Amino acid sequence: xxxxxxxxxxxxxxxxxxxxxxxxxxxxxxxxxxxxxxxxxxxxxxxxxxxxxxxxxxxxxxxxxxxxxxxxxxxxxxxxxxxxxxxxxxxxxxxxxxxxxxxxxxxxxxxxxxxxxxxxxxxxxxxxxxxxxxxxxxxxxxxxxxxxxxxxxxxxxxxxxxxxxxxxxxxxxxxxxxxxxxxxxxxxxxxxxxxxxxxxxxxxxxxxxxxxxxxxxxxxxxxxxxxxxxxxxxxxxxxxxxxxxxxxxxxxxxxxxxxxxxxxxxxxxxxxxxxxxxxxxxxxxxxxxxxxxxxxxxxxxxxxxxxxxxxxxxxxxxxxxxxxxxxxxxxxxxxxxxxxxxxxxxxxxxxxxxxxxxxxxxxxxxxxxxxxxxxxxxxxxxxxxxxxxxxxxxxxxxxxxxxxxxxxxxxxxxxxxxxxxxxxxxxxxxxxxxxxxxxxxxxxxxxxxxxx
Ligand SMILES: Nc1ncnc2c1ncn2[C@@H]1O[C@H](COP(=O)(O)OP(=O)(O)OP(=O)(O)O)[C@@H](O)[C@H]1O
Numbered sequence: 001x002x003x004x005x006x007x008x009x010x011x012x013x014x015x016x017x018x019x020x021x022x023x024x025x026x027x028x029x030x031x032x033x034x035x036x037x038x039x040x041x042x043x044x045x046x047x048x049x050x051x052x053x054x055x056x057x058x059x060x061x062x063x064x065x066x067x068x069x070x071x072x073x074x075x076x077x078x079x080x081x082x083x084x085x086x087x088x089x090x091x092x093x094x095x096x097x098x099x100x101x102x103x104x105x106x107x108x109x110x111x112x113x114x115x116x117x118x119x120x121x122x123x124x125x126x127x128x129x130x131x132x133x134x135x136x137x138x139x140x141x142x143x144x145x146x147x148x149x150x151x152x153x154x155x156x157x158x159x160x161x162x163x164x165x166x167x168x169x170x171x172x173x174x175x176x177x178x179x180x181x182x183x184x185x186x187x188x189x190x191x192x193x194x195x196x197x198x199x200x201x202x203x204x205x206x207x208x209x210x211x212x213x214x215x216x217x218x219x220x221x222x223x224x225x226x227x228x229x230x231x232x233x234x235x236x237x238x239x240x241x242x243x244x245x246x247x248x249x250x251x252x253x254x255x256x257x258x259x260x261x262x263x264x265x266x267x268x269x270x271x272x273x274x275x276x277x278x279x280x281x282x283x284x285x286x287x288x289x290x291x292x293x294x295x296x297x298x299x300x301x302x303x304x305x306x307x308x309x310x311x312x313x314x315x316x317x318x319x320x321x322x323x324x325x326x327x328x329x330x331x332x333x334x335x336x337x338x339x340x341x342x343x344x345x346x347x348x349x350x351x352x353x354x355x356x357x358x359x360x361x362x363x364x365x366x367x368x369x370x371x372x373x374x375x376x377x378x379x380x381x382x383x384x385x386x387x388x389x390x391x392x393x394x395x396x397x398x399x400x401x402x403x404x405x406x407x408x409x410x411x412x413x414x415x416x417x418x419x420x421x422x423x424x425x426x427x428x429x430x431x432x433x434x435x436x437x438x439x440x441x442x443x444x445x446x447x448x449x450x451x452x
Contacts, residue, residue, distance in 0.1 A: 169195035179319030182369030227276025
């Protein structure tokens with residue numbers, strides 16, 4: 001029997017490592033041995049390991065098993081799907097039970113019987129594979145809910161945008177998407193790709209705002225081996241990687257001036273010249289770019305070439321901020337609540353009318369991304385299944401400061417005091433009401449009156 005599997009054996013006794021390797025080598029695809037667990041965390045995050053056979057004691061004379069338990073905890077936290085089988089010459093039943101409670105999948109006593117060792121590790125590898133497959137399916141299920149085609153939104157301010165998207169998607173036109181942070185520009189770009197004839201070919205996204213300036217050229221257009229120090233192999237750029245499909249350049253306004261002419265050339269000739277290459281490579285790519293502000297503002301500031309701006313900005317799609325499409329907030333909230341409940345295996349929380357009203361009236365400066373993160377946080381903080389104002393303390397922080405300047409208007413003073421109390425007590429109604437000298441219903445009435 002040969003179980004495909006990559007096994008690590010960790011024991012300070014080189015003889016034990018050798019004996020285990022000999023017993024296992026013809027049954028698994030790869031065996032590695034280590035005389036100490038130091039550095040194991042790096043190994044398991046950087047390589048595809050299927051099971052670990054881990055000793056309990058690593059220091060001379062130690063026999064308490066504490067080292068093994070500590071490493072078991074550490075590795076298990078790092079990758080809960082990875083099966084760890086413990087081995088010891090000293091452990092009795094108590095220690096065995098303790099390791100199983102802490103996440104080990106099984107326990108082997110030294111000296112072992114080879115058949116038993118092989119069977120235990122085969123089962124451990126199979127378990128790792130099953131857990132990873134289940135995890136992949138679960139995440140795939142969870143993510144698919146936010147994949148293109150499942151875009152949430154039918155607010156009146158979004159409908160003309162979506163109509164426009166559907167009209168231009170099947171063409172090869174370059175599209176420029178403009179919108180604030182987190183409004184869904186990349187989601188929109190993916191939707192355009194999905195609705196185009198290129199949908200079965202790659203969609204490649206590059207956030208130009210995060211690529212250091214010195215690397216942008218190589219990132220986009222690639223390089224040949226030896227083109228510069230550190231270029232030890234040919235590398236295709238993202239433009240080539242998107243061949244046949246769509247290239248999405250986020251934050252196009254930050255493309256360095258000296259590369260703007262090159263991009264224009266690539267668009268016009270549909271060919272890229274990797275750094276250090278002598279012959280250009282033909283590419284067939286549909287380009288979608290995005291920016292937070294219209295590109296002509298960068299042109300006016302002399303940070304962007306007007307010829308490139310005109311080429312990129314012929315079809316412009318403006319994604320409205322969430323505060324201008326509040327009608328979509330309940331659906332988005334519901335969507336993220338069920339997404340994160342599934343992703344984290346937690347009960348799905350429900351938003352009652354009052355909480356929903358406040359969430360809807362908040363301005364969401366970070367737009368859909370902020371709503372998404374706030375919903376994930378609220379799911380993880382799970383107090384009970386109903387959402388409470390305390391789960392969204394920032395709803396009040398942003399409303400507080402308007403009139404710090406010393407207004408004499410009693411109504412205004414009341415509004416500021418309530419905002420501050422809600423913020424100081426993280427949205428906890430009972431504590432805020434007590435601090436303000438009000439009953440809970442009275443505080444609710446005033447929150448409503450002041451439009452919190
Ligand atoms: N219509 C939508 N329905 C569901 N989820 C959405 C929708 N639009 C955006 N999202 C989610 O909101 C988050 C932000 O979206 P996205 O990354 O597309 O925004 P962006 O405008 O490109 O952000 P940035 O300005 O940072 O580049 C993502 O997690 C995305 O899945």
